[in-house]
Amino acid sequence: LDFMWAVNLHRLGFKIVGLWPSNKYTKKSLWPEIWVGIVFILMIFVCNIPMICAVIEVWGNFIFVIDNLHTTLPQLMISIKYIIIRRKQTVLLSIVSMMAEDWMTFKLEGERDVMIKRAQTARLLMMIGYILVVMSVLTLIILPCYGIQVMYVANITDVRKLLPLKTYHFYNTDESPQFELTFFIHTLTALLGGTIYVVTDQNINHANVAQACYMAIAALILLTHTFLYCGAGELIIGQLLKTSAGYISFLLAKGS
Helix, strand or coil, rough: CCCHHHHHHHHHHHHEEEEEEEECCCCCCCCCHHHHHHHHHHHHHHHHHHHHHHHCCCCCCHHHHHHHHHHHHHHHHHHHHHHHHHHHHHHHHHHHHHHHHHHHHCCHHHHHHHHHHHHHHHHHHHHHHHHHHHHHHHHHHHHHHHHCCCCCCCCCCCCCCCCCCCCCCCCCCCCCHHHHHHHEEEEHHHHHHHHHHCCCCHHHHHHHHHHHHHHHHHHHHHHHCCCCEEEEEEEHHHHHHHHHHHHHHHHHHCCC
């Protein structure tokens, strides 16, 4: 009972995205495999590929590319982690079994109190994570309904009717029922992606996302043959600084 209490929040998240491992005592059913396929299709073909297409669509504008990568790179990392953990179900099952055996093993009262205290901390962190996911998804849903754009206002990939995620579609999303269906799919995908982010190892995820961002920015610098400067917490293109400096110099020379 203590073990189920300790892991029930984690178990809930893993079951929502189809990552909770099944043992030999679990009733065989085809629905978990179907649900995993649905989640995979939503993450890859509804989220990742349209987001990458949106980045390609604005490739000539460095600022828009960086703005799109703010959401594209984390979504890619979430999808990669989902695939890895899904393939490592045997390892995950062994970890869960070890945890269950550890909780069922007889321990002194002090050891049991320490385990319960650590479990309470983990449960609190999971609750906070779930609350943040719900708040983020609600923000993505509610603000576009009132015409408030969460992303970059000048992004040319945006349409007249705002959607929660920045994606490129081969069909017109301004018409009904395409808009309503796309809006619902974006909402479901964002909720599943946030759940995957919370229930998996966040420390590894932060490292991967940071490394991927640095690699992507380095590649963009090489491909666009420009430099970046950091000012007031924002990345500024070196060519823009040179153009502005040249214009200011021209005005000063004209004024003198």
